[in-house]
Amino acid sequence: xxxxxxxxxxxxxxxxxxxHTKYGEFNLAKEGDRRKVRKMVVNLQRTTDALTRKDIxxxxxxxxxxxxxxxxxxKPLYDIYRDVDADLxxxxxxxxxxxxxxSRSFKIVGADGKEVEExxxxxxxxxxxxxxxLSLDSVYWGHSLIELGDLVTDGDGCVCYEGxxxxxxxxxIPEYGRVxxxxxxxxxxxxxxxxxxxxxxxxxxxxxxxxxxFLKAATQTIPKKNALAFWDTFAEIFGMPMRIAKTTTRDExxxxxxxxxxxxxxxxxxxxxxxxxEIEVVESTKGDAFNVYDKRVDRANSELSKxxxxxxxxxxxxxxxxxxxxxxxxxENLVESDRTMLGDIVNNQLIPRMAKHGFPVKGLxxxxxxxxxxxxxxxxxxxxxxxxxxxVDPKYFAEKYxxxxxxxxxxxxxxxxxxxxxxxxKKRQKNVRPFFD
Numbered sequence: 459x460x461x462x463x464x465x466x467x468x469x470x471x472x473x474x475x476x477x478h479t480k481y482g483e484f485n486l487a488k489e490g491d492r493r494k495v496r497k498m499v500v501n502l503q504r505t506t507d508a509l510t511r512k513d514i515x516x517x518x519x520x521x522x523x524x525x526x527x528x529x530x531x532x533k534p535l536y537d538i539y540r541d542v543d544a545d546l547x548x549x550x551x552x553x554x555x556x557x558x559x560x561s562r563s564f565k566i567v568g569a570d571g572k573e574v575e576e577x578x579x580x581x582x583x584x585x586x587x588x589x590x591x592l593s594l595d596s597v598y599w600g601h602s603l604i605e606l607g608d609l610v611t612d613g614d615g616c617v618c619y620e621g622x623x624x625x626x627x628x629x630x631i632p633e634y635g636r637v638x639x640x641x642x643x644x645x646x647x648x649x650x651x652x653x654x655x656x657x658x659x660x661x662x663x664x665x666x667x668x669x670x671x672f673l674k675a676a677t678q679t680i681p682k683k684n685a686l687a688f689w690d691t692f693a694e695i696f697g698m699p700m701r702i703a704k705t706t707t708r709d710e711x712x713x714x715x716x717x718x719x720x721x722x723x724x725x726x727x728x729x730x731x732x733x734x735x736e737i738e739v740v741e742s743t744k745g746d747a748f749n750v751y752d753k754r755v756d757r758a759n760s761e762l763s764k765x766x767x768x769x770x771x772x773x774x775x776x777x778x779x780x781x782x783x784x785x786x787x788x789x790e791n792l793v794e795s796d797r798t799m800l801g802d803i804v805n806n807q808l809i810p811r812m813a814k815h816g817f818p819v820k821g822l823x824x825x826x827x828x829x830x831x832x833x834x835x836x837x838x839x840x841x842x843x844x845x846x847x848x849x850v851d852p853k854y855f856a857e858k859y860x861x862x863x864x865x866x867x868x869x870x871x872x873x874x875x876x877x878x879x880x881x882x883x884k885k886r887q888k889n890v891r892p893f894f895d
Contacts, residue, residue, distance in 0.1 A: 520538055559590075585622050603661075797826055
């Protein structure tokens with residue numbers, strides 16, 4: 459059955475299914491809809507990426523093809539992005555930024571703003587964390603089209619998605635909302651994934667015309683890779699002393715024997731040469747390789763740090779405490795923008811689709827829970843401030859710190875004791891004054 463035949467059947471009839479779990483009955487999505495989306499993914503003709511050397515001219519030509527209004531083509535640009543993604547320093551910056559976002563806590567709240575703890579179980583799943591990571595990748599690649607998996611039940615009998623998958627980016631034309639089955643096809647022949655039934659099973663992250671941060675990062679990763687390759691060539695040529703053999707013989711056999719000896723000279727340096735042969739070792743005088751190549755690599759790394767995390771101190775080096783705190787604030791602003799983007803995707807795309815697939819999440823919202831992300835020192839100060847002013851249920855401390863908690867102490871006694879100590883100090887000061895007078 460073809461894609462268009464499947465779409466025609468979608469408008470003529472469906473097959474409803476009910477999933478019975480201990481959490482209740484769930485009206486699963488139409489099985490025909492799910493087959494259509496799976497059919498679209500299966501029909502994509504995957505091809506092997508060509509790992510060829512790229513330079514700045516290739517990057518510029520690929521950029522020009524990607525911004526073509528009539529027929530946008532991101533395939534050459536994504537080939538360059540694959541090389542960009544392999545940069546070690548850039549990968550570290552990206553993982554640091556993504557790690558700060560993924561480590562934050564979240565909560566599911568109702569229309570009244572109160573947390574619905576039961577609903578959090580539907581999101582504390584592996585598929586949801588993978589969805590968040592793929593959505594964050596859109597910041598660097600420019601766009602991510604994510605397919606929701608089949609509806610199954612987890613170990614607790616709770617309905618969930620089997621997983622999520624990334625639609626191959628080279629097949630997606632986000633400018634026009636199409637997916638082409640074969641690379642090189644015109645976008646007009648592609649499948650409109652923003653319409654039913656495909657839209658119900660797809661999550662779109664990133665703006666349609668955004669090419670991502672890798673576009674700018676390529677201006678540093680390409681020269682950096684070349685500088686490292688040139689440095690290796692320099693070390694191969696000038697890193698070891700040159701050996702020169704001089705002889706007056708014209709016998710080809712003797713010359714061949716000398717060549718073999720010179721070629722096999724290693725840790726045990728020896729040779730048998732005829733009289734009149736001179737062996738000379740010439741040391742290299744090239745000493746500026748470090749400043750030429752290593753400085754260029756350092757500059758590329760610092761530029762990549764500024765692009766991805768907005769500063770350099772949290773990943774490269776540090777100076778004063780005040781400067782590092784300022785740099786950390788800049789980095790946290792980027793983390794906050796990523797959190798806002800993920801919140802919009804979950805609330806505007808994921809939750810409506812989950813409700814349509816039978817999840818009991820209608821009317822709920824996803825929010826970041828910053829109250830849980832205090833440092834241990836901040837948490838202790840916060841709890842002390844509250845407990846000094848209000849009566850706190852001992853069960854809070856017993857459950858949080860897993861320790862037995864008895865009855866609350868009489869705070870008034872300790873306060874009275876401090877007042878008595880203050881009075882004693884005043885008396886001692888009064889008795890001392892006459893002596894000095």
